[in-house]
Amino acid sequence: MFTKFFYVLKDSGLPVSMNEWQTLLEALEAGMAGSSLTGFYYLCRSVLVKTEAHYDRFDMAFANYFSDIETPEGLPDKIWEWLDKELPDMQISDEMRRNHQKLDLDELKRMLEERLAEQNEEHHGGNRWIGTGGTSPFGHSGYHPGGIRIGGASRNLSAVKVAGQRRFQEFRTDETLGIRQFQVALRKLRQFTTRLDGARTELDLDSTINKTCDNAGRLELIWERPKENGIKVLLLMDAGGSMVSYSRLCNQLFTAVNRSNHFKDLKIFYFHNCIYDYLYHDPWCSLNNYTETDYVLNTYSADYRVIIVGDASMAPYELMRKGGIIEWGLYNDRPGIDWFKRIRQHFEYSVWLNPIPKNYWMWMEGAFTINKISEVFPMEELTIDGLQSAIDKLKSRQAIATSS
Amino acid sequence: MxxxxxxxxxxxxxxxxxxxxxxxxxxxxxxxxxxxxxxxxxxxxxxxxxxxxxxxxxxxxxxxxxxxxxxxxxxxxxxxxxxxxxxxxxxxxxxxxxxxxxxxxxxxxxxxxxxxxxxxxxxxxxxxxxxxxxxxxxxxxxxxxxxxxxxxxxxxxxxxxxxxxxxxxxxxxxxxxxxxxxAFPDPEGMEKIIKVHHPKLEMKLLQQAMETFYMLRNISNIQKRPSTSELIDWLQALVVGGISPGRIRQELPFLGVLLKKNEDLDILLTQLNTKTQARNQNTRSSPFNRYR
Missing domain, CATH: 3.40.50.300 (P-loop containing nucleotide triphosphate hydrolases)
Structure with a gap:
């Protein structure tokens, strides 16, 4: 009957499965929604939505689909006054429930208009007029399955209103979130290998059996070292002027990477707008505290996972021309784009994270350089979703997009 | 049903x-x-x-x-x-x-x-x-x-x-x-929770403490925001320490109960000292400051 809602949810990006839908129908059959839209809202949410990150999507889809049922606006003030009365809870008998067939929404709206025209005084506890309590379909705190709630202090808060509040907006995953979420995403970057040092804490069953047999049945236990993450990470961060607006976001990623103690090795370097001959050890790019980029390329093995964080936005000459470096007093023999290509060639597992939201890439000032660089590195936006797909890309060799 | x-x-x-x-x-x-x-x-x-x-x-x-x-x-x-x-x-x-x-x-x-x-x-x-x-x-x-x-x-x-x-x-x-x-309880819900743990709490003390608590939680950049259990401990400390409600906001007594990280204490102190420049707070601790 409301199968369409299922597709509305799917269309809004909620991974609702048939199983869950089935469960919902069962629950409805068992009367778990308490025959109110609010009850239905909470039931749907707890059965269909499995992460707070999707609460907001659900709220929007719900509010959208059921928006017709919202309290009509523009009621005379007097009616609001009548409705502004508190009442004790009402007991609902089966008989009452039977008496109220679910009314059609259009029917309800028509009736409400009629009543509005006729009614000229307060009513509380009746079954026809707009007022509090009672069983009239209009008003609040009363009981009428499928009635229109008008005002009232949420004895049965309108579900559409609850949904409309979008209290869970901050949990969306396509929004940028805190350090913790970055850490969770980074945790997926791992590859187990046996460590050479460390305590032998795991029983090696096969060797134990062999040894015990060798001893003619006298038990001898063999222990081995547990497996450890063998992933090594090289983080290159743009500390240039245009990155200031994203500093908070980059700080969060930086802290998260730094705190991720599951990497076998983590090296961090900084650069200013574009990478040339030198990589710096501090975000101020001090000219006396650097490592040569060649040294990094020659020393670090190709299995380092390289994450470059930067807005990739610069003047085209900074990227394309010899001597394009932004620092006064320095000169580069190779254009920046060459350096990027060399890095990409050496480190096949590499991605570029861009704090600029993806849909601006084509329209920003730096669109040209963003485009050029994303031809070299797979580029993702710096959000949780972006980081996750970046990490997926780091797990396997990605073909270099184009080379020209 | x-x-x-x-x-x-x-x-x-x-x-x-x-x-x-x-x-x-x-x-x-x-x-x-x-x-x-x-x-x-x-x-x-x-x-x-x-x-x-x-x-x-x-x-x-x-x-x-x-x-x-x-x-x-x-x-x-x-x-x-x-x-x-x-x-x-x-x-x-x-x-x-x-x-x-x-x-x-x-x-x-x-x-x-x-x-x-x-x-x-x-x-x-x-x-x-x-x-x-x-x-x-x-x-x-x-x-x-x-x-x-x-x-x-x-x-x-x-x-x-x-x-x-x-x-x-x-x-x-x-x-x-x-x-x-x-979801984290709103002030109303929080009051109910506190009343379960501290039924005889003075209204004024509770109000002051709650205001301060939500103020702390709303400071951006704090890494570990104080939670319900920390508020309850803090109230306990305030009661045992005999702190008068008027002093809570100014002196922030027993702050260590609420904020467990040194960085967070620093952030709070800088923010309190430079309330007028609150807008700069986001980039204050940033290594990218040089390029402002």
């Missing part, structure tokens, strides 16, 4: 929101595990205790650590002990049963009365952990090949699972759960 289910209504020492109570009852009625997420200190673990109290059931807690394997929850076959015993001939090694020790899930299945089973902090374990429990939680039974026995739940336990979102849980697992996210 077709059928009357066991109805959880909250217990005297635990304030439960309508939403959460709904979710609990839905999970009980549909006989599905209830997955609870929420900020630390929002009472995820307490919920299980409260359900057990209110429904007068026993509570079995399975604390998950990073090394916990799903198998341990079912049973452990102590092969090493058996091997040792066989070497020295201490006991009857032919009887495998005595080397089978039931885990928490097994315990819950074999309990005579229905129990509440809390699987605490499921996200601590390996990524595959929840998947390994799918069948057992669905069917409420498992097979022990060593003894050729099938352990079946005498009574279906109410399963509560908590997660701190350290890891994403597998979809297949999520599909089988009822999910609820405990």
């Amino acid at each position: 077709a059928k009357k289910y066991v109805d959880y209504r909250g217990s005297s020492d635990y304030i439960v929101s309508d939403e959460l109570r709904n979710s609990v009852n839905i999970a009980i009625a549909l006989q599905k595990p209830l997955l609870i997420k929420g900020e630390p200190g929002t009472g995820k673990t307490m919920l299980a205790q409260s359900i057990a109290d209110s429904l007068e059931m026993n509570l079995i807690i399975w604390n998950i650590k990073s090394t916990t394997k799903a198998q341990e929850g079912l049973y452990v076959y102590d092969t090493v002990q058996r091997l040792y015993d066989s070497q020295f001939g201490d006991s009857n090694v032919a009887d495998i049963k005595q080397y089978i020790k039931l885990g928490k899930l097994g315990e819950a299945f074999l309990a005579d009365k229905p129990v509440v089973l809390l699987i605490d902090e499921i996200d601590k374990a390996d990524l595959e952990f929840p998947n390994d429990l799918l069948w057992e939680l669905d069917q409420m039974s498992f097979y022990i090949p060593e003894t050729k026995e099938t352990i079946e739940a005498k009574n279906r336990p109410i399963v509560i699972i908590t997660s701190n979102a350290e890891k994403e849980l597998p979809d297949a697992f999520l599909r089988r759960c009822i999910f609820h996210y405990i």
Whole structure:
């Protein structure tokens, strides 16, 4: 009957499965929604939505689909006054429930208009007029399955209103979130290998059996070292002027990477707008505290996972021309784009994270350089979703997009 | 209502929101595990205790650590002990049963009365952990090949699972759960919670403390925001220390109870000192400052 809602949810990006839908129908059959839209809202949410990150999507889809049922606006003030009365809870008998067939929404709206025209005084506890309590379909705190709630202090808060509040907006995953979420995403970057040092804490069953047999049945236990993450990470961060607006976001990623103690090795370097001959050890790019980029390329093995964080936005000459470096007093023999290509060639597992939201890439000032660089590195936006797909890309060799 | 289910209504020492109570009852009625997420200190673990109290059931807690394997929850076959015993001939090694020790899930299945089973902090374990429990939680039974026995739940336990979102849980697992996210309580809800813990608290002290508490929580950049349990401890400290309500906001006594990280204390102090420049706060501690 409301199968369409299922597709509305799917269309809004909620991974609702048939199983869950089935469960919902069962629950409805068992009367778990308490025959109110609010009850239905909470039931749907707890059965269909499995992460707070999707609460907001659900709220929007719900509010959208059921928006017709919202309290009509523009009621005379007097009616609001009548409705502004508190009442004790009402007991609902089966008989009452039977008496109220679910009314059609259009029917309800028509009736409400009629009543509005006729009614000229307060009513509380009746079954026809707009007022509090009672069983009239209009008003609040009363009981009428499928009635229109008008005002009232949420004895049965309108579900559409609850949904409309979008209290869970901050949990969306396509929004940028805190350090913790970055850490969770980074945790997926791992590859187990046996460590050479460390305590032998795991029983090696096969060797134990062999040894015990060798001893003619006298038990001898063999222990081995547990497996450890063998992933090594090289983080290159743009500390240039245009990155200031994203500093908070980059700080969060930086802290998260730094705190991720599951990497076998983590090296961090900084650069200013574009990478040339030198990589710096501090975000101020001090000219006396650097490592040569060649040294990094020659020393670090190709299995380092390289994450470059930067807005990739610069003047085209900074990227394309010899001597394009932004620092006064320095000169580069190779254009920046060459350096990027060399890095990409050496480190096949590499991605570029861009704090600029993806849909601006084509329209920003730096669109040209963003485009050029994303031809070299797979580029993702710096959000949780972006980081996750970046990490997926780091797990396997990605073909270099184009080379020209 | 077709059928009357066991109805959880909250217990005297635990304030439960309508939403959460709904979710609990839905999970009980549909006989599905209830997955609870929420900020630390929002009472995820307490919920299980409260359900057990209110429904007068026993509570079995399975604390998950990073090394916990799903198998341990079912049973452990102590092969090493058996091997040792066989070497020295201490006991009857032919009887495998005595080397089978039931885990928490097994315990819950074999309990005579229905129990509440809390699987605490499921996200601590390996990524595959929840998947390994799918069948057992669905069917409420498992097979022990060593003894050729099938352990079946005498009574279906109410399963509560908590997660701190350290890891994403597998979809297949999520599909089988009822999910609820405990939002951080608003001031009104918080007052109710506090009254359960400190029933005789002076109104003025409470007001001042709450204002300060929510002020602290709203400071951006704080890494570990104070939670409910910290507020409760702090109030305790304020009462014991005999702090007059007027001093709370100015002096921020016993701040260490609320903010546990040095960085957070620093952030707070800088912000208090430079309230006028509050807008600069976001970039204050940033290494990218030079380029402003």
